[in-house]
Amino acid sequence: MFPFVFEWHWDTAHLVFHGGLWYALSILGLGVGYCVAKALYDTFLNHDDHHDHGGHH
Amino acid sequence: MDSALIPEGVKRCPLPLFILGVLAVGAVLLWGVYAMLLCWIKGLNQTNMNDYYGFALWIWADLAVIALGGGAFFTGLLRYLVGKDELKNIINFAVVIGFICYSSALLILAIDIGQPLRGWFIFWHANVHSMLTEVAFCLSCYFAVLTIEFVPLVLEQRQLNKVTFFHHLGHNMHEIMAVFAATGAFLSFFHQGSLGGVAGVLYGRPFAFRESLLVWPSTFFLFTWSAAACGPCFTILVTKITEAITRKKLVGDPAIHTLAKISGWMILTYIMAKTIDTVYWALVTAPEGGFTLGQFYSHNAFYGYWILIAEVIVGGLIPALILISEKGRNNPRMLVLAAVLACVGISINRWVMVLQVMAVPVMPFDTWQLYIPSWQEVATTILPVAYGVLLIAFAHRYLPVFPQEKELNP
Numbered sequence: 363m364f365p366f367v368f369e370w371h372w373d374t375a376h377l378v379f380h381g382g383l384w385y386a387l388s389i390l391g392l393g394v395g396y397c398v399a400k401a402l403y404d405t406f407l408n409h410d411d412h413h414d415h416g417g418h419h
Numbered sequence: 420m421d422s423a424l425i426p427e428g429v430k431r432c433p434l435p436l437f438i439l440g441v442l443a444v445g446a447v448l449l450w451g452v453y454a455m456l457l458c459w460i461k462g463l464n465q466t467n468m469n470d471y472y473g474f475a476l477w478i479w480a481d482l483a484v485i486a487l488g489g490g491a492f493f494t495g496l497l498r499y500l501v502g503k504d505e506l507k508n509i510i511n512f513a514v515v516i517g518f519i520c521y522s523s524a525l526l527i528l529a530i531d532i533g534q535p536l537r538g539w540f541i542f543w544h545a546n547v548h549s550m551l552t553e554v555a556f557c558l559s560c561y562f563a564v565l566t567i568e569f570v571p572l573v574l575e576q577r578q579l580n581k582v583t584f585f586h587h588l589g590h591n592m593h594e595i596m597a598v599f600a601a602t603g604a605f606l607s608f609f610h611q612g613s614l615g616g617v618a619g620v621l622y623g624r625p626f627a628f629r630e631s632l633l634v635w636p637s638t639f640f641l642f643t644w645s646a647a648a649c650g651p652c653f654t655i656l657v658t659k660i661t662e663a664i665t666r667k668k669l670v671g672d673p674a675i676h677t678l679a680k681i682s683g684w685m686i687l688t689y690i691m692a693k694t695i696d697t698v699y700w701a702l703v704t705a706p707e708g709g710f711t712l713g714q715f716y717s718h719n720a721f722y723g724y725w726i727l728i729a730e731v732i733v734g735g736l737i738p739a740l741i742l743i744s745e746k747g748r749n750n751p752r753m754l755v756l757a758a759v760l761a762c763v764g765i766s767i768n769r770w771v772m773v774l775q776v777m778a779v780p781v782m783p784f785d786t787w788q789l790y791i792p793s794w795q796e797v798a799t800t801i802l803p804v805a806y807g808v809l810l811i812a813f814a815h816r817y818l819p820v821f822p823q824e825k826e827l828n829p
Contacts, residue, residue: 363542363543363544363545369544375547375548376547378547379545379547379552379553379556380545380547382553382556382609383542383556383560386556386557386560386602386605386606387560387563389598389602390560390563390564390567390599390602393567393595393598393599393602394567394592396591396595397588397591397592397594397595398588400587400591401584401587401588401590401591402584404587404591405583405584405587
């Protein structure tokens with residue numbers, strides 16, 4: 363739910379619940395967006411060497 | 420035939436044998452899918468839920484699987500935020516197990532709501548006074564975190580890793596994994612806690628109702644604590660089962676023992692807190708509601724005192740004592756025994772908090788209610804197990820899940 367829809371109320375409960383949701387989604391979205399953008403940059407512009415990084419470090 | 424897909428330097432069973440195993444487990448999976456479709460197409464009348472039991476068997480399974488999957492967030496927390504470097508050898512598998520557990524939990528919820536196409540209602544028409552809304556928000560976000568943690572592992576698959584973009588993407592995701600792990604720990608704290616909070620705020624159900632610490636009932640903290648404590652035991656247990664089936668050592672002892680030791684101390688402190696909570700509830704909270712402890716246990720053999728002893732002593736204290744002792748966790752049989760007992764203990768805890776809560780009579784004219792799940796409920800509860808076995812089988816065969824496998828099996 364977004365603040366511009368009719369069901370929204372500017373109260374603590376809505377701000378805490380939805381604020382927490384948007385906060386978490388923002389971090390995840392920005393994090394993944396950064397990884398994809400940097401991977402595109404490395405692939406097409408940086409032409410970095412293809413290293414093998416092994417496991418989940 | 421599929422050797423080009425298998426990680427370099429490791430051996431796997433012949434493809435026909437693998438396919439045979441997949442088909443056997445796949446049959447169980449299809450049985451569960453059939454039952455799931457019955458629940459969706461014909462409705463929840465396929466279950467034995469009634470006015471007493473609004474939570475079916477699969478809600479117990481849901482809570483249990485979420486608790487057991489807690490090993491992913493706690494191992495991630497220890498690895499990326501606390502800096503326990505030896506856990507790098509088991510973190511991949513912890514993520515795979517967590518991914519299975521949380522995707523299973525979401526699948527169970529999709530069955531439970533009856534009309535999965537309306538699942539998005541909880542986000543758009545959110546009841547912001549409900550702890551279950553917090554659970555739904557955090558659970559789905561944390562599943563997104565687990566997916567993000569799982570993706571690099573898939574991208575490291577031998578053939579996929581040859582694609583330059585995938586290679587860079589996987590590497591970049593590893594680089595900032597601490598950010599995702601921290602977000603996951605935050606989300607897990609709240610959704611595990613809120614699942615316990617749901618039970619604790621049921622003031623009409625005196626078996627579950629608890630006093631609050633700040634705005635949260637004590638069950639909020641006990642659920643988070645118990646998941647962090649017992650989740651790693653499930654990771655260890657599944658690792659040992661996988662090692663037994665594949666007849667290979669997959670994770671080195673330092674990683675297992677570190678996780679076991681931390682888990683042991685976490686279980687011990689959790690059981691102490693749980694005992695204090697139970698004693699306070701039995702001596703203060705329940706009597707204030709007009710109940711004695713005997714009314715919650717002794718009138719029904721199925722929910723007798725044995726269940727409390729099984730949860731706290733057998734499934735809590737004993738595994739804790741085994742795991743905190745160096746001799747205990749260094750003994751392979753004792754280690755597995757402790758892991759099994761801890762997993763059973765936490766499953767009993769979720770069982771009583773979901774089903775015993777509703778079995779206890781709360782009105783003078785009520786009697787103890789027993790619950791026998793329908794075959795559809797049993798099949799849909801077994802469904803995630805079959806799915807988990809398949810995902811682990813495919814992950815083990817084709818993905819570099821165990822970084823130490825080559826050196827441990829020269």
